[in-house]
Amino acid sequence: MAAPNELSTRYGPWALVAGASEGIGLAFADALAAAGLSVALVARRPAPLAGAAERLAAAHRVETLAIAADLGDDDAPDAILAALGAREVGLLVYNAALSVSGPYLDVPLATHHRALRVNCLAPLALVHALAGPMRARGRGGVVLMSSLTGAVGGACLATYSGTKAFGAVFGEALWDELRGAGVDIVVSQAGATLTPGYEATAPAKLPALAPRPMRPEAVVADALRALGRRPVTIPGRGNRVAAFFLRHFMTRRRAVLTMGAAGREVHAAAARAAEEPPR
Ligand SMILES: NC(=O)c1ccc[n+]([C@@H]2O[C@H](COP(=O)([O-])OP(=O)(O)OC[C@H]3O[C@@H](n4cnc5c(N)ncnc54)[C@H](OP(=O)(O)O)[C@@H]3O)[C@@H](O)[C@H]2O)c1
Secondary structure, X not given: OOOHHHHHHHHOOEEEEEOOOOHHHHXXXXXXXXXXXXXXXXXXXXXXXXXXXXXXXXXXXXXXXXXXXXXXXXXXXXXXHHHHOOOOEEEEEEOXXXXXXXXXXXXXXXXXXXXXXXXXXXXXXXXXXXXXXXXXXXXXXXXXXXXXXXXXXXOOOHHHHHHHHHHHHHHHHHHHHHHHHOEXXXXXXXXXXXXXXXXXXXXXXXXXXXXXXXXXHHHHHHHHHHOOOOOEEOOXXXXXXXHHHHHHHOOHHHHHHHHHHHHHHHHHHHHHHHHOOOO
16 A cells, blocks of 8 residues: 555545445545545445544544435435535545345346446546546546456346446546546455445355455555556455456356356345344
8 A cells, every 4th residue: 555645645635435434435434544634434324424434533633524425316426526515535435336136137127227326327427526626636546446246247246247347447448548647546346345235145155266255454455555556456366366267267158157156146145134134
């Protein structure tokens, strides 16, 4: 990871983390606040969001701003920009995602549309609004959280993997467009990561050769290390090996079937979790 003062010099004074109250997004907010950036945090549930913003402000003596918004709502990007006001955002981390799991035809179309708004349209709007001023200032950065599932289509993950592929290719293209303008872009193609969202639907047993889930802090450190160095990063050796096998040692057919087996496992685990009585 870049030295803390380097992060705040290149990407301060404010970072906006979309999807910031837990998991990978909270780990981003924590790492950036520790580096001296002020952090605006976005999430839906106001209480955990306010708690995270207060804890970070107290722990790192930086300013924080909690913005409660649902990125699946059409007006969320405008509401977030209005809440930011005149704050100068030098770093955007787009982390939130709606993970749709299940056979495509059995999930209501409205849910697929919502996933497109959270995973594609909201990042398009926020990057458009915030990276323009970064380009004008000649410095800034954007981190887009994607997923290894964006590399290959997987059954029961069709819309999720499609949106994650969109984010990855969109980010790569922007990396090239903006690299001469002082604005760094990186796409993180993470594998399984130990977040509350993952743990709620984690398969009971991982296949013997599946990469081990990573800690959110390690995924964040990898992305911040890669920012300004390359367009895409895959955190963790196990994930890099898995991605290499999928791309170079399997036919596309075999890769799709392998990803589909994982997608069906995730869906089965999510269905079991939904049936459990609330604790
Ligand atoms: N965890 C994994 O195994 C894994 C693997 C590969 C890639 N990724 C990617 O990494 C990113 C983070 O994943 P994650 O597992 O940490 O958790 P997540 O469930 O995607 O997001 C967690 C954070 O985002 C907020 N959030 C979720 N939906 C939102 C919405 N519609 N509007 C505003 N905020 C929203 C949540 O707070 P609220 O619930 O209060 O809104 C929470 O703060 C995602 O882009 C995911 O695709 C994760």
